[in-house]
Amino acid sequence: MNKEKKIMNSEKPNYGYTAIKYFIGISIVGLIGLIVVMFTFFIEDPLKSIIFMLIFPIAITGLYIGALYIPLYHSILRTNPIKDVWKHILKDFRGDEQVLDIGCGTGRVSINIAKHLVSGNVVGIDIYSGVSGSSPDTAYYNAEIEGVRDKVEFKYGNVLDIPFPDNAFDLVTAGSVLHEIHDDKEKLIVLNEIHRVLKPGGKFVSIEILRDVRLYLALLYFAFVWKTKNFWETLLSKSNFKKWQSETHTQFLNLGIFIGQK
Ligand SMILES: C[S@@+](CC[C@H](N)C(=O)[O-])C[C@H]1O[C@@H](n2cnc3c(N)ncnc32)[C@H](O)[C@@H]1O
Structure with a gap:
Protein backbone atom coordinates (compact mmCIF):
# COMPACT_ATOMS: atom_id res chain seq x y z
CA MET A 1 0.00 0.00 0.00
CA LEU A 77 3.01 20.16 17.53
CA ARG A 78 -0.17 19.50 19.48
CA THR A 79 -2.68 21.38 17.38
CA ASN A 80 -5.14 22.46 20.09
CA PRO A 81 -3.09 25.11 21.89
CA ILE A 82 -2.04 26.53 18.53
CA LYS A 83 -5.68 26.57 17.47
CA ASP A 84 -6.40 28.57 20.63
CA VAL A 85 -3.82 31.17 19.64
CA TRP A 86 -5.46 31.67 16.24
CA LYS A 87 -8.93 31.73 17.80
CA HIS A 88 -7.80 34.56 20.02
CA ILE A 89 -6.46 36.45 17.02
CA LEU A 90 -9.53 35.83 14.88
CA LYS A 91 -12.11 36.88 17.43
CA ASP A 92 -12.78 40.23 15.68
CA PHE A 93 -13.13 38.69 12.25
CA ARG A 94 -16.07 39.47 9.96
CA GLY A 95 -15.76 36.21 8.03
CA ASP A 96 -15.34 37.67 4.55
CA GLU A 97 -11.59 38.22 4.73
CA GLN A 98 -9.10 37.33 2.03
CA VAL A 99 -6.24 35.59 3.83
CA LEU A 100 -2.75 34.61 2.72
CA ASP A 101 -1.00 31.91 4.76
CA ILE A 102 2.71 31.95 3.93
CA GLY A 103 4.72 28.75 4.42
CA CYS A 104 1.44 26.86 4.69
CA GLY A 105 3.04 23.38 4.63
CA THR A 106 0.37 20.76 5.22
CA GLY A 107 -2.24 23.48 5.71
CA ARG A 108 -2.53 23.46 9.48
CA VAL A 109 -2.81 27.23 9.93
CA SER A 110 -4.72 27.83 6.68
CA ILE A 111 -7.32 25.25 7.68
CA ASN A 112 -7.71 26.60 11.22
CA ILE A 113 -8.33 30.04 9.81
CA ALA A 114 -10.63 28.84 7.04
CA LYS A 115 -12.89 27.38 9.76
CA HIS A 116 -13.53 30.94 10.99
CA LEU A 117 -14.41 32.32 7.58
CA VAL A 118 -17.89 32.48 6.09
CA SER A 119 -17.45 33.94 2.61
CA GLY A 120 -13.71 34.62 2.82
CA ASN A 121 -10.90 32.45 1.47
CA VAL A 122 -7.41 31.40 2.45
CA VAL A 123 -4.60 31.02 -0.06
CA GLY A 124 -1.63 29.06 1.22
CA ILE A 125 1.77 29.34 -0.44
CA ASP A 126 4.87 27.28 0.23
CA ILE A 127 8.04 26.15 -1.46
CA TYR A 128 7.32 22.69 0.00
CA SER A 129 10.79 22.15 1.39
CA GLY A 130 10.30 21.77 5.13
CA VAL A 131 7.64 19.67 6.83
CA SER A 132 7.70 15.98 5.98
CA GLY A 133 4.89 15.00 3.65
CA SER A 134 4.09 18.61 2.85
CA SER A 135 2.60 19.20 -0.59
CA PRO A 136 -0.49 20.90 -2.03
CA ASP A 137 -2.09 17.43 -2.26
CA THR A 138 -1.63 16.76 1.46
CA ALA A 139 -2.93 20.22 2.33
CA TYR A 140 -5.99 19.73 0.09
CA TYR A 141 -6.57 16.31 1.62
CA ASN A 142 -6.50 17.84 5.13
CA ALA A 143 -8.85 20.63 4.06
CA GLU A 144 -11.28 18.04 2.70
CA ILE A 145 -11.28 16.08 5.96
CA GLU A 146 -11.66 19.26 8.02
CA GLY A 147 -14.61 20.39 5.88
CA VAL A 148 -13.08 23.58 4.45
CA ARG A 149 -12.01 22.45 0.97
CA ASP A 150 -14.16 25.16 -0.68
CA LYS A 151 -12.45 27.93 1.31
CA VAL A 152 -8.79 27.16 0.62
CA GLU A 153 -6.33 27.18 -2.22
CA PHE A 154 -2.75 25.90 -1.96
CA LYS A 155 -0.01 26.67 -4.41
CA TYR A 156 3.73 26.99 -4.84
CA GLY A 157 5.04 30.42 -3.89
CA ASN A 158 8.18 31.88 -2.35
CA VAL A 159 7.76 34.41 0.46
CA LEU A 160 10.78 36.31 -0.80
CA ASP A 161 8.77 37.26 -3.86
CA ILE A 162 5.10 36.78 -2.98
CA PRO A 163 3.21 36.02 -6.20
CA PHE A 164 0.33 38.45 -5.56
CA PRO A 165 -0.30 42.11 -6.34
CA ASP A 166 -0.10 44.95 -3.81
CA ASN A 167 -3.01 45.47 -1.36
CA ALA A 168 -4.55 42.03 -1.97
CA PHE A 169 -5.14 40.58 1.52
CA ASP A 170 -6.88 41.46 4.78
CA LEU A 171 -4.69 39.09 6.76
CA VAL A 172 -1.34 37.40 6.21
CA THR A 173 -0.40 34.56 8.56
CA ALA A 174 2.92 32.84 9.16
CA GLY A 175 2.87 29.83 11.48
CA SER A 176 6.47 29.12 12.42
CA VAL A 177 7.82 30.17 9.03
CA LEU A 178 9.99 33.28 9.32
CA HIS A 179 12.80 31.46 11.16
CA GLU A 180 13.16 29.25 8.07
CA ILE A 181 14.48 32.26 6.18
CA HIS A 182 17.98 32.00 7.58
CA ASP A 183 19.45 35.24 6.28
CA ASP A 184 18.38 38.23 8.39
CA LYS A 185 18.37 40.59 5.39
CA GLU A 186 16.04 38.18 3.63
CA LYS A 187 13.79 38.07 6.70
CA LEU A 188 13.38 41.82 6.31
CA ILE A 189 12.60 41.42 2.60
CA VAL A 190 9.88 38.92 3.56
CA LEU A 191 8.35 41.32 6.10
CA ASN A 192 8.23 44.04 3.47
CA GLU A 193 6.74 41.67 0.91
CA ILE A 194 4.00 40.83 3.42
CA HIS A 195 3.43 44.53 4.02
CA ARG A 196 3.15 45.10 0.27
CA VAL A 197 0.42 42.48 -0.29
CA LEU A 198 -1.66 43.62 2.70
CA LYS A 199 -4.57 45.99 2.16
CA PRO A 200 -4.30 49.27 4.12
CA GLY A 201 -5.41 48.39 7.66
CA GLY A 202 -4.72 44.69 7.00
CA LYS A 203 -2.97 42.57 9.60
CA PHE A 204 0.02 40.27 9.63
CA VAL A 205 0.27 37.60 12.32
CA SER A 206 3.42 35.57 12.85
CA ILE A 207 3.88 32.85 15.43
CA GLU A 208 7.41 31.85 16.29
CA ILE A 209 8.79 29.56 18.97
CA LEU A 210 11.12 31.67 21.06
CA ARG A 211 14.65 30.58 21.83
CA ASP A 212 15.38 29.68 25.44
CA VAL A 213 17.97 27.77 27.41
CA ARG A 214 16.02 24.49 27.37
CA LEU A 215 16.58 24.23 23.64
CA TYR A 216 20.35 24.32 24.16
CA LEU A 217 19.96 21.71 26.92
CA ALA A 218 18.10 19.50 24.48
CA LEU A 219 21.05 19.93 22.09
CA LEU A 220 18.48 20.98 19.57
CA TYR A 221 19.54 22.42 16.23
CA PHE A 222 16.58 24.77 16.53
CA ALA A 223 18.22 26.45 19.51
CA PHE A 224 20.24 28.29 16.87
CA VAL A 225 17.46 28.82 14.34
CA TRP A 226 14.66 30.00 16.61
CA LYS A 227 15.15 33.58 17.74
CA THR A 228 14.40 35.62 20.83
CA LYS A 229 11.40 37.90 21.13
CA ASN A 230 13.76 40.84 21.07
CA PHE A 231 15.19 39.71 17.72
CA TRP A 232 11.76 39.67 16.05
CA GLU A 233 10.78 43.01 17.60
CA THR A 234 13.97 44.63 16.30
CA LEU A 235 13.34 43.19 12.85
CA LEU A 236 9.75 44.45 12.81
CA SER A 237 10.88 47.91 13.84
CA LYS A 238 13.21 47.97 10.80
CA SER A 239 10.42 46.87 8.44
CA ASN A 240 7.71 48.86 6.68
CA PHE A 241 5.29 47.95 9.48
CA LYS A 242 4.88 51.08 11.53
CA LYS A 243 2.24 49.58 13.83
CA TRP A 244 2.97 46.28 15.49
CA GLN A 245 2.65 44.52 18.82
CA SER A 246 3.92 41.31 20.35
CA GLU A 247 2.70 38.84 22.93
CA THR A 248 4.08 35.70 24.52
CA HIS A 249 1.92 32.62 24.83
CA THR A 250 3.47 29.93 27.01
CA GLN A 251 2.69 26.28 26.47
CA PHE A 252 5.80 24.58 27.87
CA LEU A 253 7.79 26.52 25.28
CA ASN A 254 7.26 30.22 24.73
CA LEU A 255 5.47 31.16 21.56
CA GLY A 256 5.96 34.70 20.33
CA ILE A 257 2.93 36.17 18.59
CA PHE A 258 3.77 39.18 16.44
CA ILE A 259 0.95 41.23 14.97
CA GLY A 260 1.69 43.96 12.45
CA GLN A 261 -0.79 46.32 10.83
CA LYS A 262 -0.42 48.15 7.52
C1 LIG B 1 7.80 24.76 10.25
S1 LIG B 1 6.92 24.68 8.75
C2 LIG B 1 5.37 25.37 9.22
C3 LIG B 1 4.26 24.91 8.32
C4 LIG B 1 2.87 25.43 8.71
N1 LIG B 1 2.80 26.88 8.72
C5 LIG B 1 2.43 24.87 10.05
O1 LIG B 1 2.26 25.65 11.00
O2 LIG B 1 2.27 23.65 10.15
C6 LIG B 1 7.63 26.00 7.79
C7 LIG B 1 7.17 26.01 6.35
O3 LIG B 1 7.74 27.15 5.70
C8 LIG B 1 8.04 26.78 4.37
N2 LIG B 1 9.01 27.71 3.79
C9 LIG B 1 10.33 27.83 4.11
N3 LIG B 1 10.89 28.77 3.34
C10 LIG B 1 9.92 29.25 2.52
C11 LIG B 1 9.90 30.23 1.48
N4 LIG B 1 11.01 30.90 1.13
N5 LIG B 1 8.73 30.48 0.86
C12 LIG B 1 7.60 29.79 1.19
N6 LIG B 1 7.57 28.85 2.16
C13 LIG B 1 8.71 28.58 2.81
C14 LIG B 1 8.56 25.36 4.50
O4 LIG B 1 8.52 24.67 3.26
C15 LIG B 1 7.61 24.78 5.54
O5 LIG B 1 6.49 24.19 4.96
Whole structure:
Protein backbone atom coordinates (compact mmCIF):
# COMPACT_ATOMS: atom_id res chain seq x y z
CA MET A 1 0.00 0.00 0.00
CA ASN A 2 1.55 3.32 -0.94
CA LYS A 3 1.84 6.26 1.45
CA GLU A 4 -0.99 8.22 -0.15
CA LYS A 5 -3.44 5.32 0.19
CA LYS A 6 -2.49 4.87 3.84
CA ILE A 7 -3.29 8.55 4.45
CA MET A 8 -6.61 8.27 2.63
CA ASN A 9 -7.64 5.28 4.74
CA SER A 10 -6.85 6.90 8.06
CA GLU A 11 -9.54 9.59 7.64
CA LYS A 12 -7.57 11.87 9.92
CA PRO A 13 -5.79 15.01 8.86
CA ASN A 14 -2.11 14.44 8.21
CA TYR A 15 -0.16 17.45 9.38
CA GLY A 16 3.09 15.59 8.85
CA TYR A 17 4.50 15.41 12.34
CA THR A 18 5.33 11.85 13.24
CA ALA A 19 8.70 11.99 15.03
CA ILE A 20 7.08 11.83 18.48
CA LYS A 21 6.83 8.04 18.22
CA TYR A 22 10.61 7.79 17.81
CA PHE A 23 11.15 9.88 20.93
CA ILE A 24 8.72 7.68 22.87
CA GLY A 25 10.56 4.57 21.60
CA ILE A 26 13.95 5.97 22.67
CA SER A 27 12.55 6.78 26.13
CA ILE A 28 11.18 3.25 26.53
CA VAL A 29 14.63 1.88 25.64
CA GLY A 30 16.06 4.23 28.29
CA LEU A 31 13.58 2.99 30.89
CA ILE A 32 14.30 -0.67 30.12
CA GLY A 33 18.02 0.15 30.33
CA LEU A 34 17.55 1.67 33.77
CA ILE A 35 15.68 -1.42 35.00
CA VAL A 36 18.49 -3.64 33.69
CA VAL A 37 21.06 -1.44 35.45
CA MET A 38 19.12 -1.80 38.72
CA PHE A 39 19.30 -5.58 38.37
CA THR A 40 23.10 -5.40 38.15
CA PHE A 41 23.10 -4.65 41.89
CA PHE A 42 22.21 -8.31 42.41
CA ILE A 43 25.07 -9.76 40.34
CA GLU A 44 28.80 -9.95 40.88
CA ASP A 45 31.73 -8.27 39.14
CA PRO A 46 33.11 -8.31 36.46
CA LEU A 47 29.72 -8.86 34.74
CA LYS A 48 28.16 -6.16 36.92
CA SER A 49 30.69 -3.49 35.81
CA ILE A 50 30.51 -4.46 32.15
CA ILE A 51 26.71 -4.32 32.02
CA PHE A 52 26.70 -1.11 34.02
CA MET A 53 29.21 0.60 31.72
CA LEU A 54 27.40 -0.54 28.58
CA ILE A 55 23.79 0.01 29.57
CA PHE A 56 23.91 2.99 31.93
CA PRO A 57 24.87 5.59 29.25
CA ILE A 58 22.12 4.24 26.96
CA ALA A 59 19.56 4.40 29.77
CA ILE A 60 20.49 7.95 30.74
CA THR A 61 20.51 9.16 27.13
CA GLY A 62 17.10 7.60 26.46
CA LEU A 63 15.56 9.11 29.57
CA TYR A 64 17.17 12.49 28.90
CA ILE A 65 15.73 12.56 25.40
CA GLY A 66 12.32 11.50 26.73
CA ALA A 67 12.28 14.09 29.49
CA LEU A 68 13.20 16.95 27.18
CA TYR A 69 12.02 16.12 23.71
CA ILE A 70 8.60 14.60 24.38
CA PRO A 71 7.14 17.65 26.17
CA LEU A 72 8.92 19.90 23.71
CA TYR A 73 7.60 18.08 20.68
CA HIS A 74 4.16 17.68 22.16
CA SER A 75 4.02 21.35 23.05
CA ILE A 76 5.03 22.52 19.60
CA LEU A 77 3.01 20.16 17.53
CA ARG A 78 -0.17 19.50 19.48
CA THR A 79 -2.68 21.38 17.38
CA ASN A 80 -5.14 22.46 20.09
CA PRO A 81 -3.09 25.11 21.89
CA ILE A 82 -2.04 26.53 18.53
CA LYS A 83 -5.68 26.57 17.47
CA ASP A 84 -6.40 28.57 20.63
CA VAL A 85 -3.82 31.17 19.64
CA TRP A 86 -5.46 31.67 16.24
CA LYS A 87 -8.93 31.73 17.80
CA HIS A 88 -7.80 34.56 20.02
CA ILE A 89 -6.46 36.45 17.02
CA LEU A 90 -9.53 35.83 14.88
CA LYS A 91 -12.11 36.88 17.43
CA ASP A 92 -12.78 40.23 15.68
CA PHE A 93 -13.13 38.69 12.25
CA ARG A 94 -16.07 39.47 9.96
CA GLY A 95 -15.76 36.21 8.03
CA ASP A 96 -15.34 37.67 4.55
CA GLU A 97 -11.59 38.22 4.73
CA GLN A 98 -9.10 37.33 2.03
CA VAL A 99 -6.24 35.59 3.83
CA LEU A 100 -2.75 34.61 2.72
CA ASP A 101 -1.00 31.91 4.76
CA ILE A 102 2.71 31.95 3.93
CA GLY A 103 4.72 28.75 4.42
CA CYS A 104 1.44 26.86 4.69
CA GLY A 105 3.04 23.38 4.63
CA THR A 106 0.37 20.76 5.22
CA GLY A 107 -2.24 23.48 5.71
CA ARG A 108 -2.53 23.46 9.48
CA VAL A 109 -2.81 27.23 9.93
CA SER A 110 -4.72 27.83 6.68
CA ILE A 111 -7.32 25.25 7.68
CA ASN A 112 -7.71 26.60 11.22
CA ILE A 113 -8.33 30.04 9.81
CA ALA A 114 -10.63 28.84 7.04
CA LYS A 115 -12.89 27.38 9.76
CA HIS A 116 -13.53 30.94 10.99
CA LEU A 117 -14.41 32.32 7.58
CA VAL A 118 -17.89 32.48 6.09
CA SER A 119 -17.45 33.94 2.61
CA GLY A 120 -13.71 34.62 2.82
CA ASN A 121 -10.90 32.45 1.47
CA VAL A 122 -7.41 31.40 2.45
CA VAL A 123 -4.60 31.02 -0.06
CA GLY A 124 -1.63 29.06 1.22
CA ILE A 125 1.77 29.34 -0.44
CA ASP A 126 4.87 27.28 0.23
CA ILE A 127 8.04 26.15 -1.46
CA TYR A 128 7.32 22.69 0.00
CA SER A 129 10.79 22.15 1.39
CA GLY A 130 10.30 21.77 5.13
CA VAL A 131 7.64 19.67 6.83
CA SER A 132 7.70 15.98 5.98
CA GLY A 133 4.89 15.00 3.65
CA SER A 134 4.09 18.61 2.85
CA SER A 135 2.60 19.20 -0.59
CA PRO A 136 -0.49 20.90 -2.03
CA ASP A 137 -2.09 17.43 -2.26
CA THR A 138 -1.63 16.76 1.46
CA ALA A 139 -2.93 20.22 2.33
CA TYR A 140 -5.99 19.73 0.09
CA TYR A 141 -6.57 16.31 1.62
CA ASN A 142 -6.50 17.84 5.13
CA ALA A 143 -8.85 20.63 4.06
CA GLU A 144 -11.28 18.04 2.70
CA ILE A 145 -11.28 16.08 5.96
CA GLU A 146 -11.66 19.26 8.02
CA GLY A 147 -14.61 20.39 5.88
CA VAL A 148 -13.08 23.58 4.45
CA ARG A 149 -12.01 22.45 0.97
CA ASP A 150 -14.16 25.16 -0.68
CA LYS A 151 -12.45 27.93 1.31
CA VAL A 152 -8.79 27.16 0.62
CA GLU A 153 -6.33 27.18 -2.22
CA PHE A 154 -2.75 25.90 -1.96
CA LYS A 155 -0.01 26.67 -4.41
CA TYR A 156 3.73 26.99 -4.84
CA GLY A 157 5.04 30.42 -3.89
CA ASN A 158 8.18 31.88 -2.35
CA VAL A 159 7.76 34.41 0.46
CA LEU A 160 10.78 36.31 -0.80
CA ASP A 161 8.77 37.26 -3.86
CA ILE A 162 5.10 36.78 -2.98
CA PRO A 163 3.21 36.02 -6.20
CA PHE A 164 0.33 38.45 -5.56
CA PRO A 165 -0.30 42.11 -6.34
CA ASP A 166 -0.10 44.95 -3.81
CA ASN A 167 -3.01 45.47 -1.36
CA ALA A 168 -4.55 42.03 -1.97
CA PHE A 169 -5.14 40.58 1.52
CA ASP A 170 -6.88 41.46 4.78
CA LEU A 171 -4.69 39.09 6.76
CA VAL A 172 -1.34 37.40 6.21
CA THR A 173 -0.40 34.56 8.56
CA ALA A 174 2.92 32.84 9.16
CA GLY A 175 2.87 29.83 11.48
CA SER A 176 6.47 29.12 12.42
CA VAL A 177 7.82 30.17 9.03
CA LEU A 178 9.99 33.28 9.32
CA HIS A 179 12.80 31.46 11.16
CA GLU A 180 13.16 29.25 8.07
CA ILE A 181 14.48 32.26 6.18
CA HIS A 182 17.98 32.00 7.58
CA ASP A 183 19.45 35.24 6.28
CA ASP A 184 18.38 38.23 8.39
CA LYS A 185 18.37 40.59 5.39
CA GLU A 186 16.04 38.18 3.63
CA LYS A 187 13.79 38.07 6.70
CA LEU A 188 13.38 41.82 6.31
CA ILE A 189 12.60 41.42 2.60
CA VAL A 190 9.88 38.92 3.56
CA LEU A 191 8.35 41.32 6.10
CA ASN A 192 8.23 44.04 3.47
CA GLU A 193 6.74 41.67 0.91
CA ILE A 194 4.00 40.83 3.42
CA HIS A 195 3.43 44.53 4.02
CA ARG A 196 3.15 45.10 0.27
CA VAL A 197 0.42 42.48 -0.29
CA LEU A 198 -1.66 43.62 2.70
CA LYS A 199 -4.57 45.99 2.16
CA PRO A 200 -4.30 49.27 4.12
CA GLY A 201 -5.41 48.39 7.66
CA GLY A 202 -4.72 44.69 7.00
CA LYS A 203 -2.97 42.57 9.60
CA PHE A 204 0.02 40.27 9.63
CA VAL A 205 0.27 37.60 12.32
CA SER A 206 3.42 35.57 12.85
CA ILE A 207 3.88 32.85 15.43
CA GLU A 208 7.41 31.85 16.29
CA ILE A 209 8.79 29.56 18.97
CA LEU A 210 11.12 31.67 21.06
CA ARG A 211 14.65 30.58 21.83
CA ASP A 212 15.38 29.68 25.44
CA VAL A 213 17.97 27.77 27.41
CA ARG A 214 16.02 24.49 27.37
CA LEU A 215 16.58 24.23 23.64
CA TYR A 216 20.35 24.32 24.16
CA LEU A 217 19.96 21.71 26.92
CA ALA A 218 18.10 19.50 24.48
CA LEU A 219 21.05 19.93 22.09
CA LEU A 220 18.48 20.98 19.57
CA TYR A 221 19.54 22.42 16.23
CA PHE A 222 16.58 24.77 16.53
CA ALA A 223 18.22 26.45 19.51
CA PHE A 224 20.24 28.29 16.87
CA VAL A 225 17.46 28.82 14.34
CA TRP A 226 14.66 30.00 16.61
CA LYS A 227 15.15 33.58 17.74
CA THR A 228 14.40 35.62 20.83
CA LYS A 229 11.40 37.90 21.13
CA ASN A 230 13.76 40.84 21.07
CA PHE A 231 15.19 39.71 17.72
CA TRP A 232 11.76 39.67 16.05
CA GLU A 233 10.78 43.01 17.60
CA THR A 234 13.97 44.63 16.30
CA LEU A 235 13.34 43.19 12.85
CA LEU A 236 9.75 44.45 12.81
CA SER A 237 10.88 47.91 13.84
CA LYS A 238 13.21 47.97 10.80
CA SER A 239 10.42 46.87 8.44
CA ASN A 240 7.71 48.86 6.68
CA PHE A 241 5.29 47.95 9.48
CA LYS A 242 4.88 51.08 11.53
CA LYS A 243 2.24 49.58 13.83
CA TRP A 244 2.97 46.28 15.49
CA GLN A 245 2.65 44.52 18.82
CA SER A 246 3.92 41.31 20.35
CA GLU A 247 2.70 38.84 22.93
CA THR A 248 4.08 35.70 24.52
CA HIS A 249 1.92 32.62 24.83
CA THR A 250 3.47 29.93 27.01
CA GLN A 251 2.69 26.28 26.47
CA PHE A 252 5.80 24.58 27.87
CA LEU A 253 7.79 26.52 25.28
CA ASN A 254 7.26 30.22 24.73
CA LEU A 255 5.47 31.16 21.56
CA GLY A 256 5.96 34.70 20.33
CA ILE A 257 2.93 36.17 18.59
CA PHE A 258 3.77 39.18 16.44
CA ILE A 259 0.95 41.23 14.97
CA GLY A 260 1.69 43.96 12.45
CA GLN A 261 -0.79 46.32 10.83
CA LYS A 262 -0.42 48.15 7.52
C1 LIG B 1 7.80 24.76 10.25
S1 LIG B 1 6.92 24.68 8.75
C2 LIG B 1 5.37 25.37 9.22
C3 LIG B 1 4.26 24.91 8.32
C4 LIG B 1 2.87 25.43 8.71
N1 LIG B 1 2.80 26.88 8.72
C5 LIG B 1 2.43 24.87 10.05
O1 LIG B 1 2.26 25.65 11.00
O2 LIG B 1 2.27 23.65 10.15
C6 LIG B 1 7.63 26.00 7.79
C7 LIG B 1 7.17 26.01 6.35
O3 LIG B 1 7.74 27.15 5.70
C8 LIG B 1 8.04 26.78 4.37
N2 LIG B 1 9.01 27.71 3.79
C9 LIG B 1 10.33 27.83 4.11
N3 LIG B 1 10.89 28.77 3.34
C10 LIG B 1 9.92 29.25 2.52
C11 LIG B 1 9.90 30.23 1.48
N4 LIG B 1 11.01 30.90 1.13
N5 LIG B 1 8.73 30.48 0.86
C12 LIG B 1 7.60 29.79 1.19
N6 LIG B 1 7.57 28.85 2.16
C13 LIG B 1 8.71 28.58 2.81
C14 LIG B 1 8.56 25.36 4.50
O4 LIG B 1 8.52 24.67 3.26
C15 LIG B 1 7.61 24.78 5.54
O5 LIG B 1 6.49 24.19 4.96
